[in-house]
Amino acid sequence: MTRERSGPVLATLCVAFLMTMLDTTIVTIALPDIQHRLDASLTQALWVVNGYTLVFAALLLTFGRLGDRYTPRTVFLAGLATFTVASAWCGLAQDPVQLIAARGLQGAGAAMLMPQTLTLITTTFPAERRGFAFGVWSGVAGLATVAGPAAGGLLVDTLTWRSVFLLNLPLGLIALAAGHALIPRQAPRRDHASGLDVVGMLLSTGGLFLAVFALLEKEWYAGVLGLVLLAGFALHQRRRQTGSPLVPFELFGRRNFTLMNAVLMAALFATVALLLIYTLYLQSVRDLTPAEAGLILAPPAVATLLISPVMGRLADRVDPRLVFPPGLALFAAGLLLLLAASGDDTDVLWLLPGMLLCGVGAGIVFAPANALALRDVPPALAGAAAGVISTLRQVGTLLGAAVIGAVLRAGSADGYTDAMPAAIWTVVGVLVLTAIVTVRTRPR
Known part of the structure; x- marks a missing residue:
């Protein structure tokens, strides 16, 4: 093109x-x-x-x-x-x-x-x-x-x-x-050995629907049933690998694909956690209006918007080990700065440096991770790979809301600000662990 x-x-x-x-x-x-x-x-x-x-x-x-x-x-x-x-x-x-x-x-x-x-x-x-x-x-x-x-x-x-x-x-x-x-137009592919995997589609759709329903509605019986369906889906996919599986397992044999999905999930987990924690803090503790809270929460998104294209250009030119650990570390450092500035009566403007640092870290991570995840995937599997990435993005987002929401609820009996450290340290732990994995696993 x-x-x-x-x-x-x-x-x-x-x-x-x-x-x-x-x-x-x-x-x-x-x-x-x-x-x-x-x-x-x-x-x-x-x-x-x-x-x-x-x-x-x-x-x-x-x-x-x-x-x-x-x-x-x-x-x-x-x-x-x-x-x-x-x-x-x-x-x-x-x-x-x-x-x-x-x-x-x-x-x-x-x-x-x-x-x-x-x-x-x-x-x-x-x-x-x-x-x-x-x-x-x-x-x-x-x-x-x-x-x-x-x-x-x-x-x-x-x-x-x-x-x-x-x-x-x-x-x-x-x-x-x-x-x-x-x-550009493309010819449909008709070379799949066994046609559409209808059973796999039904199992995955039902399992994901019930699992997400459980996270949203706290209906854990639905979560158990969803996990059973997803386990059945995994077994079914294992048998379908010689035909036309919904999820080709060879994707996960590609180191970049597997590792970058983990990085994306961690970054999205942290992003949703950041928005959840500080939307509640700014409006419930500091009594800001939604519009005022939105202005305080804008710097991470603006930084991500500006930095992502720049990092995208560098995605294929630098060693990934030079990108992901610093990006994840900056995100974690931004969260700790935010925690230090999150008192009951501190000026909310002191939150802006931490917000900006979180956005810079996220911007460093997102574009190279997406590019690297799909770099070695053959065109015939690009759609399946994109479906997996998109699904895991949603999983990371939903887990961020569910896990951090649970941490905040468990610790909020003594006040919201008393529950914030545990929530933020949980996110920092996820980011640091992911950074360590990227160093030890060595994306390529």
Whole structure:
């Protein structure tokens, strides 16, 4: 692909990715308005968020692999169309049940398109420009973190909650037209030995759905059943390796792929923990408004947005051992700076250096990890690899919220600030352990 054409293609992929990321951050700010205008219960309002997350996480593996079979372009465009139509349905919903159903369809569309963005970057960008492309892609997540709450608050204040979803219509239609015109066509692969792994799809989707449901709703019986299904899925995949498995085990035989997934999970665990801990601290302890808290939480996302493309350019030019331990260490150091500045009456501006350091550390890690994870994956397995990466990203995110939430609840009897050290040291431990593993395992 020529340099002139690769830029618009990357922009198209990033707009689609941004839409899926925004819809995990922008909707939360609209929940009170949704409750009021649709007369929704608190449980129904929470399921407006959880319904999207559940379906999204459960279907990533399946649609990642379907991209290998039917081409990433086809699945990407189908997912983008589904997401856009579902957004219109969300914006026009007349009651909570309709809105929750539409959010589930949105989650399915997001699961279709997100792995394909990774696959298309891998298969359409030459090696010398792939790192930069992954850097821009990674920076979009930082942009969504900053823009989501701010844009959501502005839209809800000036219009209504419906505008949060209807915003996706022009973006989706533009991205659809651009994707159809710009993304190169590929012939579908028909060389899979045993056709679609339908049993694997059902087991993985059911297992992931129940496991995520357990994390979101604290229904541990669902977690046990989910783990049973996932264990059955693993056994089924072991038998399918000579045919057409949903998850080719040879991916995990590639050191870079396995190690970088661990790095990404740890970094996402830490990012979600940072946002959770300090959103609660700033609003519950320091009595800041959501807008004021958002400004304090903006530096990590802005730093990630700015640094990721730069680090992406360096991804293929430097020894990975020179990238990941320092990045993870900076993230951990930023958290410790934050802890030192988190008193009951200290000036909240003292939090900014720690926030900035966390963002720099995350920016150093995300783009090279994405690029390195997919660098040695053959094109025939790119979709499966992207599905695994996308799924494990969600797992890292959900574990961050679940584990740190549990630590905060367990230690908050004597006050929230008394519970914060245990939560932050838990995250620091995860980051330091991951840094040690990257040094000892030596990515290449």
